[in-house]
Amino acid sequence: MKDLGAMDNTSNEALKLLKQLNVYLEQEYKYQPREKGLDLIESTTENDNTICPRLRNGKVEDLWSLTNFFALGMETFVLAVNILDRFLAIMKVKPKHLPCIGVCCFLLAARVVEEECNIPSVHDIIRISQCKCTVSDMKRMEKIISEKLHFEFKATTALTFLHLYHTIVLCHTSERKELLNLDKLEAQLKACNCRLVFSKAKPSVLALCLLTLEVETLKSLELFEIALRVQKHSKVNDMDVLYWRELVSKCLADYSSPECCKPDHKKLVWIVSRRTAQNLHHSYYSVPELPTIPECGCMNESESEDSGEDMSSSEDALGTSPPSDLEASFFFDYKPKLKRRTRHLYPL
Missing domain, CATH: 1.10.472.10 (Cyclin-like)
Incomplete structure (x- = not known):
């Protein structure tokens, strides 16, 4: 089997990628x-x-x-x-x-x-x-x-290798670029990161296992041959690949089962008081300053004065703080919800 650097169609860009891979392989043990x-x-x-x-x-x-x-x-x-x-x-x-x-x-x-x-x-x-x-x-x-940690934070991780492997494969393949989905590979790596055992794997090996498993599902002979060349260039032996591939495959199978509780699939139920909401950064949550709109439909001019008084009183009610046990649990969605004490809607 030819080495990646010896392939006839190897471009200058591909050679630069291989040099970068060599640098990462030298660094990985340190982190x-x-x-x-x-x-x-x-x-x-x-x-x-x-x-x-x-x-x-x-x-x-x-x-x-x-x-x-x-x-x-x-x-x-x-x-x-x-x-x-x-x-x-x-x-x-x-x-x-x-x-x-x-x-x-x-x-x-x-x-x-x-x-x-x-x-x-x-x-x-x-x-x-x-x-x-x-x-x-x-x-x-x-x-x-x-x-x-001696102030050494910028580490060479499995994600570093995964991105580089993905780029190398795309440089050498003649197939459609979208076949090998980087987002899917990243999601699989994220699942592995949630298991302590994978912290013991060399980052280059863990990334290679994810790559080869995905290539197998695509049933592409060309991509598989390129992945083998990547393995040869990285000097990863077959025993290491087989051992970690089995663990990765089991992890991904467990993770995709309906019994597995995934952080991405949980919803954050975050109920805050108005006082707490006002202290939050405006990009995470903003408290509407306009008066509330009653749900009871349109108002005529004669009713507008009285209804304005009702809206004011409802604002006072919202200003009170809920019990502390309602203030928040922090998993797993992006938009907090404000607890409403009255059946009013806020304008968009």
Whole structure:
């Protein structure tokens, strides 16, 4: 089998991609979570006062939800998971500290990936995540995470390889470009990120497994041959591919089953008081300032004066705060709902 670089139709762009792949292959080990630490988490039972797999996986789903809520990119989510796993693999963490650690990893990843104007404020992250920590808590935790990871946040992840593999395949194929769907591959990687076991896989191998499984479903001989050349160039042995492909395939099968509870399919039921809503960033929620419109239909001129008084009183009723247990649970949709005390509609 020919190497990718030896193919007759290899363009200058394709050669640049292969050089970039070589750079990523040299870097990936540096950003992998320590395997001994991951093994320790895997062996931890839920009764111990430290992080177990269920707590770690649940926190990753929280990061998924925060990423969706603030409309940030897939790269931010994957990097936040990488930072979280690298930190958990070298530090013994108590469950009560995990919420603060999670939001700090999310914020650190957002600062690396996103434009400054898109980075959520610390106050909004605390409020939306319901992590019950203060700004000072987050600053202290950020300092600890930064020092333990030596301020190395911009990591080479499985998403890095997945994007590069996808681009390399498209450079060499003569088939329709839309056959290999990158969005689908990213969604599958997201599902794998929610399982602790895949943090032990080399990012290049995990991305290659996702690529080859998808190519198999497309039943394209040409794409399959290109994927094999990518594997050969990456120097990934067949035993590693077979081992991780089996785990990835099982994970994706479990995830696509109706019994699996997916963060993307859950709806956020977030009920806030007017006072809380006014403190939220205007891009996440805005409180209408116009008077409410009664549902009872059109008003004539003689009724308008009296009805204006009713609308005013209903605004006062809405201004009262609901009980604290109604204030919010933070999963998993993007638009909060305001609890209404009266049967009135707000104008659009």
